[in-house]
Amino acid sequence: MPVASRREVGQRIATIRRSRRMTQADLARAAFVSLATVKGIERGVRSPSDDTLDSISTALNVDPSRIVVGSSRTDSRVHAALPEISAAIAAYDIPADTNPRPLDELAEDIDYLVQWRLAAQYARIAEHAPHRLTESLVALHHTNGAEQLHAARLLAVVARSADAVAYKFGALDLSARLVELMRWAADQTESRIVQATAA
The missing domain is CATH 1.10.260.40 (lambda repressor-like DNA-binding domains)
Incomplete structure (x- = not known):
């Protein structure tokens, strides 16, 4: 340098x-x-x-x-993670055969994604989003009642954070799929606020 x-x-x-x-x-x-x-x-x-x-x-x-303006470091890290994000949502409406994590633990980890989105820390979101998407989908498919509503909210939040990365880095097809996932999850929350956010 x-x-x-x-x-x-x-x-x-x-x-x-x-x-x-x-x-x-x-x-x-x-x-x-x-x-x-x-x-x-x-x-x-x-x-x-x-x-x-x-x-x-x-x-x-x-x-x-x-900090390092014009650096391609963040770009390369994000672009390397985009296929993993895509793979994580490939069959989002098909239940996986794994057991979900406790929702409180998952919610804590997802809160970091929100903080990173608000701070425009795209590389960190891209690194963690695939796993959080998978975990949120597993939770949604393996819970019911109030827990399922909570899991749907968490999934909508993760999809929104992942979409921020996809949209910012020009992966518009992936962004559209993440928005579709966000809307699908939001519809299952029974929360008008979450549904309005997704819309």
Whole structure:
């Protein structure tokens, strides 16, 4: 990475860090890197490795593309995950033969997808969405009553998060399929709010 680019990356990290009211020491602790690493990157004398960039991005609650502008790193990670998202919803109306996770545990994991969607952390959503889609579908097909309504809401939320990624990265056919899944799940929630959101 050229010196100018290193400086820009460091300045972006420092700006985002300050906007989060974090000190350099806070960021180092949250990112599990040394304070010297954070200082060196922010001064522009050091380039973050991919792992360090991921750790700092996570600690700052931003997508790595917000720090390294023009980077294809997020694009490549998302595009690699799109086929897995597609496979996860290929037969969404056919019950799977596995047992569902407890809905409370699943809901906690799905809350992260919502947070990542709101923070535009597309690579993180893409990485986790296939598994969450599968788990939500299993839960929907293997529950009934109030639990089934809850599972349908969770599935609608996961589909919405996955759609944010598909749409943003130009996978419009996949986006349309995810919207269809979201509407299908929303119709099973008996919640006008969830149905309105899907519409």
